[in-house]
Amino acid sequence: MQFKHPELLYALFLLLIPVIIHLFQLRKFQKIDFTNVAFLKRVTIETRKSSQIKKWLVLMTRLLLLACIIFAFAQPFTSKKSNFNTKQETVIYLDNSFSMQIKGNNGELLKRAIQDIIANTSEDETFSILTNDKTFRNTTIKAIKNDLLQLNYTANSLTPEAALLKSKTLFSKQKDVLKNLIFISDFQQSESNFTLKTDSITQYHFVKLNPVNNNNTAIDSAYISERNTTAITLNVILKNSGKTIDNLPISLYNNDKLIAKTSVSIANTAETTFSLPVNEVINGKITIEDAGLQFDNTLYFNINEPSKINVLVINDTDDDFLQRIYTNDEFNYTSVLENQLNYNDIDKQQLIILNELNNIPNALIAALKSFSSQGGSLLIIPSNEANLNSYNALLSHFGSNLNALVNAEKRITKIKYAHPLYNNGVFEKQVTNFQYPVSNNFYTMSSNNAAVALEYEDGKPFLFSNNATYIFTSSLQKDHSNFKRSPLIVPTLYNIGKFSLKFPKLYYTIGANNTFDIVTTLQQDDILALVKDDISIIPRQQYFNNKVVITTSETPNKAHIYGVLNNKETLKKVSYNYDRKESNLNYMTLAPANNLTLSDSIAEIFDNIKSDTKVNALWKWFVIFALAFLIIEMGILKYFK
Template sequence: MYFLNPSAFWGLFVLLIPILVHLFSLRRVKKVYFSNTLFLRTVEQQQKAKSNIKKFLILLSRLLALSFIVLAFAQPTLLASKEAKQTSKALYLDNSFSMQQKSAVGESLMGLALTAINNSFLSPQKQESSIFNNEGIVRGSRRMDINYASSNLKNGLSKLRTHEGFNSVNVYSDFQVSALGELASLALDTSINYKFIKLEVRNNPNLYVDSVYLANPIGVFKENELIVSVGNGGLEDVKERLIKILKDGQQLASYTQDLAAGGVMNLSVNISSNEDVFGSYEVVLDDGAVVFDNSFYFEILPLGKNRVVELGSTKTSYFQRVFANEQLFDYQWYGLDNVSSEALNKSDLIILNGLSSIPDWLINQLENLNKKVLLIPGETSNLEGYQRLLGVRLERLNNEVKNSLSTETLKLPYFEGVFNADNDRVSMPSVNVRYKINGFYETLLETNANEAFFVKSGNKPYYFFASDLVDSVTNFHKHSLFVPVMYRLSQRNSSTDLYYRFSTSLIKVRADSVSSNDLVELHGRQVYIPSYRFVGEDLILELPETLTDPGTYKVVVGTDTISSIALNHPKAESLLEAYTADELRAGLADRGNVEVESIDSSKILSQVQSEGNDRTALWKYALVLALIFVILETLLLRFAK
């Protein structure tokens, strides 16, 4: 026998009430004067003994009546003999977000699994059994509640290997493909017998945001677009669903879209004419089947000044002019004898202009920094250092012919958004190409004679002009084309990401002029303290495991807010494709300790019903006994003398 509601036994404290009433219900003695009480003493003693017995019986009836009422509320249940056996079975509930999917009866998979677990497996003989979800063992309650977590089944199953005390486990899940990965790589304890209970679902659609990005870097380009890539990770087509894009809580754009199952589409917002593009954004999806990913957050932040360092033998006026805008650039010129490692480390673009040779110490430092570097050789430069940095072979030419740069190269992706669509009639600068490049590189500008002029090293962020920038060789440095090319080149290697996922291990935030001794906090709906470290002018954050609520968080160092980051659930959670029972059996056929059962909502409910039929509820008998003792008390009060 066990009790479905053992907390009702707290009601036994009510038994103190009749006991206290009994103890304090003594009547005051009333004096009656008689001339002779000799004959009354025997009668008094006999009446007093009868009264005490009556009061005791009444008290006992009241106590038993109240006791059986409390017992009825505790719902005593008698187990069938087959249930009364001890078991060492554990229960595992996959509580990932994909369990929000609807079953055939319209209830979530999580709700159905909880129904089965809470009603079928939590008998007193099994209450010592371990109960797990993706976050680990569940303690402190015999009943499990809905608690979704951004963690996957594969990681959760691996944690079972660290626990003892059971030799079999029932696993309730939809067995999402993105959560399990390849079945052959699934780590299972060979000493445990697994029963995978595959919860069958109806075909559900699920809109999610695949990615958000800007077509071009913010700041210096004429045109730009915000691209929002939306996917359908479900198994059913989406029809006429509303998608809204909000900026700082105000609607920026809205769309009504259809999307096939498994499809991805791009939505674009023209932001080139909107000067105030910086702020907090949210994409809101009208999707009722799986709701955890209906909001997606991202930030467009000001990038600050681009830091440009030029190293050369003499200052060049054309670089000074092109980077003269102090709102966009922090330009500094140094000679090789006075440049500091700190200046190089803080820079976004390093220009080596006309150096007769590149010393080994500078080559080593540049390779360690992995910064953007523009190399412009002089007429008599030693090419060894240039070749070493670029990873190509340079051959000096004796070419005296100038050719115009081709307009076709302006259509390359590198210059997308920089120029107007029609560049065929643009007057292009002329150049006398002095160096032939042999090796792995990408051509960004070339002449009409197919001579590479401006190239990028194939596997490094290093750029090269195939001639020195002097008037006798080229007019490129005086042409209007020079400005947008330099602006494009000066953009940072990797601007701040618009958003992050909780699966991101480390987040880098630029932290200029802050003290490394100050405490770093993330301020959102709650305040979190992440693990962090300062590396140069960057702050490296490691998200705490307790941070699971998507949204926008302010990065606060001491009392200063230095940046914002937008956090979202991993994309894999939104992909609802799941293994079928047959695929599980085939993929785990070589595992002798794994059994697979397919179960739908009707089967779960019928199992719960049958489990209930194997038990005998005793609360009705307790209620009848309570009623009997109430009647007995009434009879004692009415007829007993």
């Protein structure tokens, strides 16, 4: 038992005064003579005995009465925690990622959690609450009740570590504050193991919400596996957790019109294909019906009208091998001699190839520097008789230099599989033993920011890049190298061409860093926007001479097909889908730790916090006891003879 005003307990010493008075019998009796002394003594003795008992009882009741009054004014209480009078702060993290769509015993986990928070928080209690995409600091349930009831799921999920770190920032910097952090989530298994690092100033309360079952089927991804003159083959991959499904319908829509339907049986994974027409714009949607998570039942994609990449080859030698790679179905291929070049054509290109020029004129150097600065791609194949001064006047713009020509045979033995040219599915597996191409002579080079794609056996570069500029260190003529006959030349040069203009992909993932190019010419103050119905988003964009580079990450935040608009003109369509990592319904096993409370009930956690700091006031009991002793005293005085 503790006291709110313990200083009042000093008044208990005043209780000694009536005790002292009683013990010293300060009252004096008057002496009266009687003839029958023996009888008088007997009566006096009996009266004194009964009087003494009554006085002791009255004294005790009065002392207890006064003591209870003193205790009542001192306001005694009991508390489970010794730091009952410490100021408290409460921060609640509520996971609203898509995995919280799964159903628990009382409906969707997120919706049930919101109802429990509202039901277990008093209207005027101040606390802070955050989700994966919203933060409410120092608020009350009365102020944010409608916001919580309208809370939507988000693709911007946080790892437990990130959520805890963000939650702690909502606590004040004050010392001697009892901090309660309530973490409400399904604790979905993440790529990294989660270990809670507790501290002495924060009490952690983890509420792990459990689904009824882990059954869920998701459209995982889609890709184009084949293109020919008559059809496009679209492959769709599905993943399943829980019970095996024997006949799952899959529907394919174009502009919300059903164009194909099939079904699959699926235990863990399954794959099916659809055939799409060639040279037709497809604004596609693939759907399934599943009672588990809803966000992964739809996958949007689009196939835009085919566009070609402009490739300009400036020659001093034969370019047949380039024409065979940059075919007319994907590229607008133009080949000119250096002395016949129309400089006005340079800004219209996406890729310019210098094919073994002996000398690079100053005018061309200036034009190529400007072209590169405007986002153009450049491929340099040096001549064996190159004027290094003219070459280096251009290459110095990219932080590189070609040095002396070395006449020595070397094999090209190392492929840098992490290089962008080769990390996009060119190779099914990494190979170390293949038919190595050979160079009979090569230029040594120096570079500040070179990303090597192909290496000689001694580690020197055969092909390297700096941003969108690619440089061979050897002539590709058959007298100097057999690289033209190597299988490597096709994916290498083809990808250099394809990377010079990044057409929108089949679809993009919300939350990832996505970049694509839109070929257009903008007027002053024009700006591109991503538009779907009443949603209009202005993405990050960079304008060059003949294209706009668009970059997105967190926005748009809703899966759908968006039009890329310049004013009211639709230039392209791009599709965005939610990240499928939330489809994985595997969960963490939480381990006990200091200052950590584990539960599967939000109500239980709130009750524990309240009981830990609840003050049981006892002053009313002492008032009741005082009244009782007063009644007892009155009874003694009235009825005790």
